[in-house]
Amino acid sequence: MTSADIIQTMLAPGLMISACGLLLLGMSNKYSVVLNRIRVLDEEKRIHLHDAPGRQEDDDPRLSCVLEQLSELRTRAQFERDAIVCYSASVAFFVLTSIFIGLSVLGGIEALGLLTIASFLVGMLLVLAGVLFVGWEAVKGYRIICLDMQNN
DSSP states (O other), X not given: OOHHHHHHHHHXXXXXXXXXXHHHHXXXXXXHHHHHXXXXXXXXXXXXXXXXXXXXXXXXXXXXXXXXXXXXXXXXXXXXXXXXXXHHHXXXXXXXXXXXXXXXXXXXXXXXXXXXXXXXXXXHXXXXXXXXHHXXXXXXXXXXXXXXXXXX
């Protein structure tokens, strides 16, 4: 195997690492925005409850809306967190894939072939799981916007 063949073989995991890096960057930004929104709504909840101790959720439609949004945002943040974890783990598996390729070529260890394929497949499955979490998060985000618009 020539050095060009080795580089080509190692290119696929490298491209996946770059792709996952972009996905991680986008999800990290979204995660930060959702966490900040949770903080803002939580502060609004505290103000509502502080201004009128003993106030019940049923007494104030805005408080009810804030509490419902907080519940939905928590689920949304969990989906985003799970997507970030999946993308991060996939990067680790793609790095392992590159290491296994290098070891199998340089060390002449043919038995690493199965581990190489397995680590690449696990990485791809983790990317798929991350994409599914992002899809669920998008649906949840739309529902939260509908809640806010409905109660304004």
